[in-house]
Amino acid sequence: MTETPLLRVRNLSVRFGALAAVDGVSFDLWSGEVVALVGESGSGKTTLLRSIHGFIPPTAGSILYRSDRFGEVELTHLDEPRRRLLARTEWGFVHQNPRDGLRLSHSAGANVGERLMGAGARHWGTIRAQALAWLDRVEIDPGRIDDLPRTFSGGMQQRLQIARVLVTKPRLVLMDEPTGGLDVSVQARLLDLLRRLVAELGLSVILVTHDLGVARLLAQRILVMQRGRVVEAGLTDQVLDDPQHPYSQLLVSSVLVA
């Protein structure tokens, strides 16, 4: 393990007018680690994730990221060209709705290849081969490489989005409810796939979910959020089996058991 965390978030706040969507959140993410952000809807999970990625500028606080290219950078002050370069090479963002992360009017192959071309790949055969390999890896029939994503099922679209994000081998992947909106059996397969890819590629992941089962399956650590604050943090099993904060207890006890 390296000495310093990959990502250090300190006192991060995002305010929308009077509303503090994220209120003084601090945590570390180590290389190769999966951290889950759980909490009810409106608790600030997605806003936190989006402000780390730079979609929403934080109001206060700092985010330190240890980059391969630039060394340690302060993301809240990083200039736009470098932030965008990081976003398309070292990071990946998996949207809850795959339609937000895909180009629906372009083929599956182009969707996977776009990140490669954005990173400077200019050899068609290589791009094609990598797209095929990745479709296979996310269990999409490579014969559908030239089909439009809108002809894909929801689960396939989500897997395509994951392939598109992972093709450039990012270090840090931010996932916003990747299994939301999928039926249970499709969810299970997707989770299986995610768990395998995360382990194979040694990804560091921040995973937003309201599903504690997903968190237990994928994450080593959990941050429980309520009203923009982290109310409890710890190892997944510890938080889920022995919640300390009343809100965490409520969350754990309210899981439906089929």
Place this chain on the structure above:
Amino acid sequence: MNAISYNFAYLDEQTKREIRRALLKALAIPGHQVPFASREMPLARGWGTGGMQVTAAVIGRDDVLKVIDQGADDTTNAVSIRQFFGRVAGVRTTTRTEEATLIQTRHRIPETPLRPGQIMVYQVPQPEPLWRLEPSRAETRRLHALAEYGIMHVKLYEDIARHGRITLAYDYPVLVHGRYVMSPSPIPAFDNPKLHRSPAIHLFGAGREKRIYAVPPYTDVVSLAFEDHPFRPWKAEAACALCGSTDTYLDEIVIDDRGTRRYVCSDTDWCERRRAQGRPV
């Protein structure tokens, strides 16, 4: 009755100065789109008002003007724009490429090689090469500013995936001076190589979209492609039915109801003079 008198070259002097400032900026930043206050012209937008405004701003009393429309000097658009400047600027007009000092063109570069000192003015319907890929203009400006042109290759990638080659036959995107990706206006890809290190000045005016851009003389203009699928300018595999030329860009003309085709040079000036030199088929 007295004819209505217009200012020289129709536009008022302030407007011409504004366009010239935009042109100078465009020449200083090759391939970069410079906004300008596009004026109403006495014909509909989309009929070449951008090109006409650029022409009006740069034309002088000693200029010799040639206007071509899809390579032809004798089609409606070419004839009316040529007559328009003949009337409002009183300049000499010509159909001969080498005689002209100023050539306004719709979608062709003449076959006759351009020489230093000549100015090409292009009519541009859509100046933004990224427009089908990125709907937001704020975002395309950012992509240009940061030179993030990965998405431009997405379109080319798909062409090869579907058809085995890049099928883009016109408005083929180019990289200018190693920096800006530019739409060369809907000239055939066949004409793209003529822009590369051309001794002439190339000015592009988009009237409806209110943008001006330029390629100064002797500037690198490289058509985008993949390493394993290089750029290939396409033309019909035929000879001109009138002059027999095999190395010029040809128009395909259906001549009967059974689909019989005939190919003739798109550049009428070139074709006529080849025939005058006695080189018919």
